[in-house]
Amino acid sequence: MTLDPGTAAIIQLAWARRLGLADDAFAESLRSGERIVRVDDAARTVEFVRLFGSSALVGPEWIVDAAAGIPDEEMAHHVTLLTLTRTHGGHGLGSAALFFADDLPLRQPSEELTVSHGNPEAIELEGLCPPDDVNEVGLSDLENRYTIIREVEGRRVPIACGAYTEWEGLLAQMGVLVDPEWRRQGMGSLAASIAAHEALAAGLTVQWRAEVSNTGSLALARKLGLSTGGIQTSVHLG
Known part of the structure; x- marks a missing residue:
């Protein structure tokens, strides 16, 4: 869009x-x-x-x-x-x-889902994911979290989380983490959509940062309907 x-x-x-x-x-x-x-x-x-x-x-x-x-x-x-x-x-x-994005199409789930705003579920999800993914997304730095919960073998299990933090009271810096067992099933885009619409409802502009080599993150940004706006390049000094 x-x-x-x-x-x-x-x-x-x-x-x-x-x-x-x-x-x-x-x-x-x-x-x-x-x-x-x-x-x-x-x-x-x-x-x-x-x-x-x-x-x-x-x-x-x-x-x-x-x-x-x-x-x-x-x-x-x-x-x-x-x-x-x-x-x-x-x-x-x-x-x-x-x-x-300052507006996005609403994605409707194909079934009724439970979404948690709590920290324990997001922390549990991090424990199910590879450390590199956990570090890249940084859910702990994104204070507004929306975790999709599924019933699996009688247990409530977190499978994906979309989250954002406010930048300067103007932007919603986004992140999404998905349990590897639930990837490629649309859970990432659904979790991202939930968090993005919460951010838009709060009057923020959605921002998504995707490493240029991360094809999955780039594809998800485009699937959500986000618009390209620029690039950020950074290095640490020794």
């Missing part, structure tokens, strides 16, 4: 505040055609973000200087940031595509 014209401005405002920039930084960047930069010599992470045609780079002065002549298209590649930060111990994180 397409975004309302004013939604891009809301998204850029949230990211500007998240990155420690002026509220109108992205709008000014779009008008001037120049990259936004913020020097933070104490930063332990370098962030490059591109949103709706505007870009921002936040990090120590040496990375800002080194990146000055490099086009945004190249800066969006994780390997570029790794190369620029190699002598300062640059490692990890990667590049993530950013998807957004």
Whole structure:
């Protein structure tokens, strides 16, 4: 689905505040055609973000200087940031595509389901999933959780959880975790849809971050009807 014209401005405002920039930084960047930069010599992470045609780079002065002549298209590649930060111990994180929505079609389950808002069910679900998946989704950092419960052999079992946390009171940063035994059955998209509609009802714009190499996460974002809005590339410094 397409975004309302004013939604891009809301998204850029949230990211500007998240990155420690002026509220109108992205709008000014779009008008001037120049990259936004913020020097933070104490930063332990370098962030490059591109949103709706505007870009921002936040990090120590040496990375800002080194990146000055490099086009945004190249800066969006994780390997570029790794190369620029190699002598300062640059490692990890990667590049993530950013998807957004201010409205979504309602997905109706084919059967009646129980949805829990409690923490114990989400924690139990994490125990059923591979640690890498648990760490990537980070349910513990997403305070609004909606866990789908199924009756299995007389036991109530959590099978999928859609969750979000608020960014700057404007965006709902989403995450979804599904028990491996219940994957490829539509449970992930259903859990995500439940959480997304709760976020929209709260007046937030939905945000989905998908690592560019995570084909499953990218496919789920598109299946939900989210719109592509940008990319975030980050590295930790040693």
